Amino acid sequence: MAGVSVLDLAGLGALLDALHSRGYTVLGPTVRDGVITTGEVHTLEDLPRGVGDEQDAGHYRLRERGDDAIFGFAAPMQSAKQVFFPADELIWRGRRTPDGAFDVGHAQSDPAPVALFGVRSCDLAAVGVHDAVLDRREFVDTRYQARRDGTFVVAASCAEPAGTCFCVSMDTGPKPTGGYDIALTEILDGEHRFLAEAGTPAGEEVLAEVPAQPADYDDVAAADEVIDQARSRMGRTMRTDGxxxxxxxxxxxxxxxxxxxxxxxxxxxxxxxxxxxxxxVEDVSDLTGDIDERHRVWDSCxxxxxxxxxxxxxxxxxxxxxxxxxxxxxxxxxxxxxxxxxxxxxxxxxxxxxxxxxxxxxxxxxxxxxxxxxx
Amino acid sequence: MSTSAPSLAVWKFASCDGCQLSLLNCEKELLAVADAVQIAYFPEATRGYIEGPYDISLVEGSITTGEDARRIQEVRAVSKRVITIGACATSGGIQALRNSADVRDFTEAVYAHPEYISTLERSTPISAHITVDFQLRGCPIDRAQLLEVVAAFVQGRQPRIPTYSVCVECKRRGLTCVAVAKGMACLGPVTQAGCGALCPSFDRGCYGCFGPQDSANTSSLADRLASAGMTSRDIQRLFSTYNVGSQAFGAQAQREQGGAR
Incomplete structure (x- = not known):
């Protein structure tokens, strides 16, 4: 199959290496404090190998899967939201000058480019929503834009929907349909492997550096079966007509x-x-009133x-x-x-x-x- | 210390002193505090004092004796602004457990000679006795919040003290929810922020030190705890700590005692 290849575990590790060598900070699923959440991924060992989850209303637990699955879980505790849209963003800092005026320095954001690794199609759809809201309207959130520009996305199809999942209802999954540079589908039947599809020239370029085999018919059929299985096991549904x-x-x-x-x-x-x-937006001043800061923090309706x-x-x-x-x-x-x-x-x-x-x-x-x- | 700086007095009523200690514990900010205000009366820090009136009074502790009920009126009379600090001063403190019991049972259980004890039937917050300009929550109060409130009063602006739940701080920090992921009893959803989600960050449920958040739905949380197997007695205890004197927590404790479930 043209443009579609198959990686083994070593190939997945090589993909991480290729991203690191390009200077990306790689953020993906990691196990921390009883949950799978977003963290920095340096090597394969940082990924939640063999860890699954069970999720229901007001309930989240990790579980041992008894296999080597890398992406064998549903939505992690955190989405990609805080990667591009942090919970506390410094907008500017002002300092009173000796003549009584204020010297305002705008906070510079010069972040290292981020590679999202193993992001789920629901969360990728959500990044698309934020792009529309924050980056494609009359007034652009420049800090969001600076973080999003140059992002590399390695998406992962969802093979293990949880009891709380309903991406099929919302038409956002379980297989990502866009917005990625590389999309992976993990296949556990038989040989443990990952079907890799490039979505952009940048994705093709990175994949070309990684040891991989061209995908054959059986690989593609196995990946389709993973998606079909996931589609049939959504924990919840929501009717969207009207x-x-x-x-x-x-x-x-x-x-x-x-x-x-x-x-x-x-x-x-x-x-x-x-x-x-x-x-x-919160304004903070110290006791002297000489230093003031403006922060934008997550709030809630x-x-x-x-x-x-x-x-x-x-x-x-x-x-x-x-x-x-x-x-x-x-x-x-x-x-x-x-x-x-x-x-x-x-x-x-x-x-x-x-x-x-x-x-x-x-x-x-x-x-x-x-x-x-x-x- | 500048003589034009507003004068600050610190008063103690029924309390453990932990909240005034928060002021002394300001460490690197303490010099800035001493520059921004004139510390005029603070017996825990210094024997020297300056006669009132005072621009700002910080009041710690609840009213539990007739003498204190009289003394708080004097504090109000010599203070331009009164800020209560801590759970005792704002809701009556742990000593408000007496409010739903007979205080004589406590004095007889605790003291060898209860006849020497002169105390009121109830422990009440400062605001039940005098007009209060701002109430800072917490057991103890949070140092950064105290500095924010003092700065706000010195600068003549609104203090930036959120009234939403601890969950906001927990989620902003990216902490694991101990209620959902670990099944712990956590008062975070009904408790006002301010501590920075301290206990959840150490793998413990929230104890409710900052009292009820502005929209606390204690009965829903209690229902969840009960359906997870917690007894009414244990739910009652959970709500019966430093802020049992608050309306929301106290009422829920009463409901559990009344055998609502």
Missing amino acids: LRDLLYASAQSPHWEDVANRCLACTNCTMVCPTCFCTS FSQEYSRLHTNFVRSTTAARYRQWATHKLASWQDQFGMSGCVGCGRCIAWCPAGIDITAEVAVLRGTALREAKG
Whole structure:
């Protein structure tokens, strides 16, 4: 198959070496403190070999897989969000000069280029969402753009969806369809190998340096089987037909109160969401008032303060905040950016300490709407 | 110390002194504090003092005696601004456990001669007695937050003290959620930020030292803990610590005691 090759484990290691030799900081899945999360990957040993996960509403545990799988897990705790959109970004630092004026120095971002390694298609779709929101509108987030420019992406098809996954519903996976330089599909049947497809000339160039075999029909068929298996094992589903109108029509639904009885307004869903981008700007001064800093920090529509305008809270109840979040994510995001704000990674379900499940809440809204339509 | 700097007084009521110690523990910032304010009354730090009135008073501790109830009025009278520091001063502290019991049972259990003890039935926050300009949470307070509040009052601006949950700090730091990934009882979702998610960063659940966040849903968290197998007695204990005197935590402790489940 032209342009498609097969790597063994040594070849995967050589791929990491090729990225390092090009000066990339390679960020990929690593095991840390009981979870798989984003960390720096130096060698194959840094990757979660033989480690799987189980995820359900409000539940995450690692498990031993009993095999050598490198990508045998679902969505890691963190997406790629904080790689390009850090939780705390220094915007500028000012210093009072002897004549009483302020000397403001804009924080320079001169980051080393990043290679994302083993990023899942749901998370890659989310990077695409952030590109649209932060990098392709009238006002560009220049720091985001500086970090994104020159990024190299090695995507990995998802072979082990978790109980919280619904990328098939949101049409973002399990196989990445774009936005990558190289896409890998791990094959565990028979010989342990990785089908590698270049998505860009840069990807082709890197792959050409790595010891690999051309893929044959059996390799491609085996990789397709991995994808088909994953597709059939999604833990959750969300119907998307008419979703936008459903959310708008449900604005007065009593169900928001029902969710609010369970919702902790703790913000975890928004913090782990790979597309949530709400921030606050904070000015910090030291005791002397001579040094001031402006930071942009992650914030959340679940925080009461976040909805403060002048002296009042626009959304004073948790019901109003959950409605705002779900309606923006699934409906008004479409009007605003021409795409869904949800990529189906399931993190908001897994990392909710109260186990609230957006797919279940939407299904209730849909059921109510259907009953009302039947009268 | 500049004589034009605002004067600062530090007062102690029923408390362990840990919060005033946070001021002394400012170490490298302490000289900047001494430059920014004139430390006029601070018995824990120095015997010397300057007569009031004072521009800023930091008040530690809760009101537990009749004498203290009278003394706090004097503090208010000599202070332009009163800032309460710590869980005792803002919600009554651990000593507010007496509020849902008979204080005589405690004094008889603890003291050889309870007849010498003169104490009020309830431990109450400073704000129950006088008008307070700002309440800084924590057991103990966070040093950086204290410096922020002092700087804000010196500079005449709003202090930047968030009222959202500990989870925000936890997630910004990229820490593993000990509730979801380890099944630990963690009060983080209902507790106000400020500590920087200290306990979760050391693999422990949050103890709620900073009191309830602005939208604390304690009953939902208690339901989750109960469905994970925690008894009402243990959930009651979880909410019955330094901020049991806060409305949200105290009410949840009462509900558990009442055998709601």
